[in-house]
Amino acid sequence: MIEFHNVSKRYPNGYEALTGVTLQVDEAEMVFLTGHSGAGKSTLMKLIMLIERPSQGQVVIGGRNLNRLRSGQIPFHRRQVGVVFQNHQLLFDRSVFDNVALPLQIAGVHQREVGRRVRAALDKVGLLERERVNPITLSGGEQQRVGIARAVVNKPPVLLADEPTGNLDPNLSSDIMQLFREFNQVGVTVLIASHDWSLIRSMGARVLTLEQGQLVHDGVLVQGEVPA
Amino acid sequence: MNRDPVARGARHSRIGFADHWQAWHQHHRASALDSFGRLADTPLQTLMTALVVAIALALPATLLLALGNVQRVGERWDSSPKITVFLKLGSQETAINGFRDTLQGMPEIEELEYISPEQALQSFQSQSGFSEALTALENNPLPPTLVVTPAPAMSAPAQLDALRQRIAGDALVDDVSLDMDWVRRLNAIMTLGKQLVMGLAGLLGLGVLLVIGNTIRLEIESRREEIVVIKLVGGTDGFVRRPFLYTGFWYGVIGGLLSCLLVSVGVASLGGPVRTLAATYQDTFVLHGLGFVGCVALVICCIALGLLGAWLAVGRHLSAIEPR
16 A cells, blocks of 8 residues: 655755665555654655655555656545644634544535534544534644544545654553554554554554664564664 | 555545535635635725725726716717808808709718808807897898718818818808817827726736735735645645635625725716706716626626736745645
């Protein structure tokens, strides 16, 4: 589902964020992406979302080579990739419902279908009774769950999460991880950037570790192991 | 990984054409309402921007209207030139009749009107207010007069001048006056005036574009976060652009209606004085306003400017806002 072939990303200021990264994530797989800040996790995610283009190499998502996508096709690609952001990226000028409904409105889903799907997504993250409130009144954990509902409401085949538990306490973090696991179990390919080792180990999932822009580890972590 | 992601069916959501159309329609309506709501939230600022649009277009509209009315005055008074032929005082009735028959037979002449000295005196007495002074005169000082209307084909000044000279050649004729210079001058002034107004309208239109463009630019800045999120979750440029274009559209509508109101108030307040002025010329001239068609045209102009200004601002500033 996600393939990188010898991908490098060099920014205009000369900084090389990724160097010759090759990896493959299969459909319906759940993978963690770790590494210190600045190791290239965010850049890798931006390449998948087409916020950035690789300087070299190929990124293929769901069989589509992103290098061949024209800029006019980028929005349609992004609808296939749900993203959960560390800073939530919620809009505080509208209700929780309207935040979650945004991807459906953009994709052109029928109005009567929007309500049903938004409520299903909010129900999934346990916020069904908060649909009318403004997200600014919610706690950090709740805001994160609204962000997750928005990322999955359009049923994308790929789900990315950038430090989704960054600011949450351990209990909330494991709740959130459980949500991702549930999406993964219904066939969504999930890629989570995180450096919460204990949480990652507890999930027992495959781990990709980046260090200075290079892939240095790929596999399941054994007990007590800390990559890099 | 060679499978087509779309072919996986069940879990992947698929959206038909009818749904797309419905959603597109829905978003247009929502954008239009939302944009209008945002304008209504800041009524004073909206009104000021709309007033700039209104005044900028009311000015050339008023000038064009004034020119149109002046042209109508010209047409009312005399659109086709007439040749006034003053015959010598004391000309014999039979000689005059003979001369009239000759002129009537000429193909260059459409119509001939004879005003005898007695008729001239009568109309002079009734109209000019000199009745007492005129009765004091022993002899009628007015000459017999012929008013010649040239055939419609005789529109070129050279042709008219030739006709004037032919008539002037007759022994009965004292003087010939070809009364068309002022019509020509008026028309020339009107053409010049129209060009000046068009130039002015162009400049003011450019001003409107800049004002609306700047207003939309500020609006885009204040909604930067929203634009980024929309782009992140797959909104097309058209989707992002739509509410801003509607903002421009509404500025056009409000500005256009205000503009019509300004012009109408101006026409209404001038209507009385113009009627009074016309009455002193024994005329029933009435000032023409914009009318329904004029109002619609003015509003359409404003909407077009609003949309264009918004389009330019959006094209210029939206591409600069991309997710990082």
